[in-house]
Every structure is written in C-alpha cells, then in structure tokens.
Amino acid sequence: xxxxxxxxxxxxxxxxxxxxxxxxxxxxxxxxxxxxxxxxxxxxxxxxxxxxxxxxxxxxxxxxxxxxxxxxxxxxxxxxxxxxxxxxxxxxxxxxxxxxxxxxxxxxxxxxxxxxxxxxxxxxxxxxxxxxxxxxxxxxxxxxxxxxxxxxxxxxxxxxxxxxxxxxxxxxxxxxxxxxxxxxxxxxxxxxxxxxxxxxxxxxxxxxxxxxxxxxxxxxxxxxxxxxxxxxxxxxxxxxxxxxxxxxxxxxxxxxxxxxxxxxxxxxxxxxxxxxxxxxxxxxxxxxxxxxxxxxxxxxxxxxxxxxxxxxxxxxxxxxxxxxxxxxxxxxxxxxxxxxxxxxxxxxxxxxxxxxxxxxxxxxxxxxxxxxxxxxxxxxxxx
Amino acid sequence: xxxxxxxxxxxxxxxxxxxxxxxxxxxxxxxxxxxxxxxxxxxxxxxxxxxxxxxxxxxxxxxxxxxxxxxxxxxxxxxxxxxxxxxxxxxxxxxxxxxxxxxxxxxxxxxxxxxxxxxxxxxxxxxxxxxxxxxxxxxxxxxxxxxxxxxxxxxxxxxxxxxxxxxxxxxxxxxxxxx
Numbered sequence: 259x260x261x262x263x264x265x266x267x268x269x270x271x272x273x274x275x276x277x278x279x280x281x282x283x284x285x286x287x288x289x290x291x292x293x294x295x296x297x298x299x300x301x302x303x304x305x306x307x308x309x310x311x312x313x314x315x316x317x318x319x320x321x322x323x324x325x326x327x328x329x330x331x332x333x334x335x336x337x338x339x340x341x342x343x344x345x346x347x348x349x350x351x352x353x354x355x356x357x358x359x360x361x362x363x364x365x366x367x368x369x370x371x372x373x374x375x376x377x378x379x380x381x382x383x384x385x386x387x388x389x390x391x392x393x394x395x396x397x398x399x400x401x402x403x404x405x406x407x408x409x410x411x412x413x414x415x416x417x418x419x420x421x422x423x424x425x426x427x428x429x430x431x432x433x434x435x436x437x438x439x440x441x442x443x444x445x446x447x448x449x450x451x452x453x454x455x456x457x458x459x460x461x462x463x464x465x466x467x468x469x470x471x472x473x474x475x476x477x478x479x480x481x482x483x484x485x486x487x488x489x490x491x492x493x494x495x496x497x498x499x500x501x502x503x504x505x506x507x508x509x510x511x512x513x514x515x516x517x518x519x520x521x522x523x524x525x526x527x528x529x530x531x532x533x534x535x536x537x538x539x540x541x542x543x544x545x546x547x548x549x550x551x552x553x554x555x556x557x558x559x560x561x562x563x564x565x566x567x568x569x570x571x572x573x574x575x576x577x578x579x580x581x582x583x584x585x586x587x588x589x590x591x592x593x594x595x596x597x598x599x600x601x602x603x604x605x606x607x608x609x610x611x612x613x614x615x616x617x618x619x620x621x622x623x624x625x626x627x628x629x630x631x632x633x634x635x636x637x638x639x640x641x
Numbered sequence: 642x643x644x645x646x647x648x649x650x651x652x653x654x655x656x657x658x659x660x661x662x663x664x665x666x667x668x669x670x671x672x673x674x675x676x677x678x679x680x681x682x683x684x685x686x687x688x689x690x691x692x693x694x695x696x697x698x699x700x701x702x703x704x705x706x707x708x709x710x711x712x713x714x715x716x717x718x719x720x721x722x723x724x725x726x727x728x729x730x731x732x733x734x735x736x737x738x739x740x741x742x743x744x745x746x747x748x749x750x751x752x753x754x755x756x757x758x759x760x761x762x763x764x765x766x767x768x769x770x771x772x773x774x775x776x777x778x779x780x781x782x783x784x785x786x787x788x789x790x791x792x793x794x795x796x797x798x799x800x801x802x803x804x805x806x807x808x809x810x811x812x813x814x815x816x817x818x819x820x
Contacts, residue, residue: 337672387774391699395686398707402679405711409672409718417718424715428708435703447774448696 264374273383280353284533285315295603325522337410342527345403348396349534354383356541357450359551359584363576389450401427404516411519419515422505429617430496436625437489440632444482454550476554479547485628487547494539501602540594551587658684671717679710696777
C-alpha cells in the first residue's frame, strides 16, 4: 500500500476515485445510448430537459433514488438484497486493476513540518502484476449476482433469465479466456503495464529469419492477434449481457429476465454493473489490442519535457503528462463503447440454440485454433 | 509491520474460510450451502494470493468459484430440494455419526493448532518474493517438464469422469434417457 501515511492515503483515495469515475460514466452512457439509438432509428430521443437533453440524467437519478422499492413477499431476503451489490463488485474491482495512464512521479515536498516523498503513483487502483488472470477470475464471479437475483426473487421469469445468464456466461467465458491465451504468448507477461510498454513504437515482427519494421504502423496487438481480438470483442458482448446476446433479459419472452422484480435503486445497481462490464471490456480491448494509453508518435518523455516548459513545475508537469495519456485511453475506450451501443441498435437478438451453437461450435474452436496457431508461430520464430 | 499485516490478512481470510466452510454443513438450505462453498473457494484464492501464488489464486477463482460452483448452484436452483433438508436430521445412527464427527473435528482442530504454530508465527523469514509472471513460469516448468506424465494422467482422469457422467445419464432411467 505504501511506506508512509501520505502514500497509503493517496492509494486508498485513488481506488475510490476510479470507482466513482466508473459510476459517473454510467449516466453519460445511458444518455448516449438513448440519443444514439434515437438517431439510428430516426427519432429524437430525450431532448427536452436541459441542453441536448443532458439534464434528463439528473431527473433519472432523482427518480431512481425516490422510487418506492417493492420487494416480492416470497423472496429470499439475503439473496434478493445482496444480488445488485454482487453485480456491481466484479466490474468495480476489474476496472480498478487496469492502468489508465502512465505513473505520476511526485518530487519530495514539505508538508506539516516534515519532508515527504519522492513518490511514484500508478494511475490505477492497484497493480497486481497478474492483471489478465485477476480480471478473468473476477469477471467469472459476476454471474453470481444474476443467479442470486434470479433465484432470490422467487419468480419463474427471473429464474429462467438467471439460468440463461449462467449457461451463456460459462459458455462464452471459455472462448474469452482462450482468445487471451494468444495475447499471453505474444507478450509473455501478465502485467498490463508491460503489455502497453511492448506496444509502443513502430510495428516490429520477426518472420522469415529476420526482423521487419513497418514504420507507418503502431506496434499494436491487433496486428498480431486479429482473430483473437475479434473473438474477445464478441465474447465480451455475451459477458456483459448486451444485444445481440441479451437473452437473460429478453423482454419478449421473460418480462425483464433476472431483474424483473427489481425497481428503483436496486435496478440502477444492475445497470451500473452492465455498463461497468462494457467499460472494463472496452478498456481491456484498448489495452490488449490497441496500445492502451500509448499513442503512436507520442513519447512520454517528450510530453513531459513540453509540459515542464509550459508549467515550470516538475510535479504539475508529471500530472499533466499522465492526464494527456489518460485522455488517449479515454478516447479509445469511448470509441469501443460507441461500437457497443451501435451494435445493440443494429443487430437483432439471437435465438437461444443459435447462441449456444455459436459459442461452443464456432467461437471456441476458432479461439483454440488461434491459440495453437500462435504457439506454432512463436515456436518457429524462436527456434 | 509487514509481518503483522500479513498475519492479520491470513487470520481474516482463514477465519472467513472456516466460517463459510462451517456454513456449508450447518445451513439447511442447499442454495446457501453452495453459495457458502463458493465463498470458501474465494477465500482460499485470497490465501493463495497472500502467499504470493498469484496464478494459482486466479485459476482458483476462474475454475472453482467461477465455473464449477456456478454450475453447481444452477443445478440446485432448478431442483426442488425440500426433502433433503430433513433426511439427515433424525435417527440413532445419524446421532452417533454427529457425535463421532464432533470428536474427529475436535481432534483435527487441536492437531492443526498444535502443528501450525511454526507456520503462523514464523521464527525465520519466508522465502524471497518473485514477480507473478516469474512464479507462473516456474509453475509451468514444473507442470510441463517434471510432472508432465502425472499432469496428463490427471487430464485423462477428468475426461474419463466426464464421459462416464454422460454415459450414466444416457442409460435407461437417466435424466436424458432415450425412450
């Protein structure tokens, strides 16, 4: 956690700030989803309250907070109340372990009659060094929230939704994990920071007994693992229960699936969980396949020198540099989030047997083939 | 200071493991038993992580807490298990079994406390810390070089169990029997 009070305090605060960042992005995404879907379907969407309908978010938040919460009489109380929290925890934990920018260096300074520092703060909740495995493990726990909600509400529709969610999550988790095996082999590390570091610079690959450099392309994972990226992206839709994989809450068949019996703030927690999953998936996609917080041609040392010449202070320059690279990552995440939203309003829902056969008979074999092919390629390259 | 915090973490996680393990056998509702077992798995993953075995902790979460227990809970939720609640709570035989179990658990707990004093309050510092990627490489070296045959035998054993389960469920009278 840190070696003195200041570092420990900052590290703990950082986790809360990143969690709040995730939660605060949800209303914006909801607004984007409503307006975006309206434009796709040639409607207007919520546009009455505030500029561009942005204050609709506040009205929604007030509604969610003050709406009366109806609890089904025969519900299993502990599971019913814990389920929304359980849906939120995995997304929050996973988002905290993704590096959002380069670390901030703080020079020694005087405070309260004592010299503090120097410090290096990572721009992420915690750096576990085992990032990929941790995120896979944590996101596999997300399905408990849906199951508790489905069974705890004592409702047939909820239970059917929960059973579908469970079967779907387990099926697509295999393809998701296997598509990341290729990434693990190419980079040879579990740490997100090292993965991003490897992806800086021009595209460099070993083939036909020599090293080739393509100077006009960045060294991003998408060029090494295109199939893995595709499978990973498709499987994250299933993990986040988004269309075209939103069978657990298919309105036409199951009312609202596992959250049929939820209203008000409890329902909002499920929404935050779903959008949190989307954000984690987008950030992971950017980190694994699109260079994370790095930007082609933008060197951290150059940016730091420029910021120092602008501000004059070492600490503020370091913070501003981190903010610049954070914005780069945010831009990438925003693009993927928009793709998530666009796909939802473009593709129809799968039928359940089609969903299962796509997961087990198409994506799993292709992910396995991708892993085998990568292994053979690596072996040929390192011989 | 780090020794104290590590010990504190161990005691919290161990207490959680034992508590949720007890809940598995003390709860009468099978769903709560299964969820308590999942909690046990998660706390064991935490203990692995606190020992520096990051990869094993992650795999524990993915495989046991994530996949196996989820299937378990899903199956339990689909069946109505009201009769099983009462099955083991009456009778002379189960009374003897209960008393014997108490004796065995008491003995195991005493022995565990007796023998783990050196582990919990180490007089010598523990081994040096290696990075997560490095320790995973060591694990892979052991699994795929030294113990490759036993590892493959375990895989074959699990495959036999899976095929056996499918075969049992498809014979006459099974849940998926061809009639």
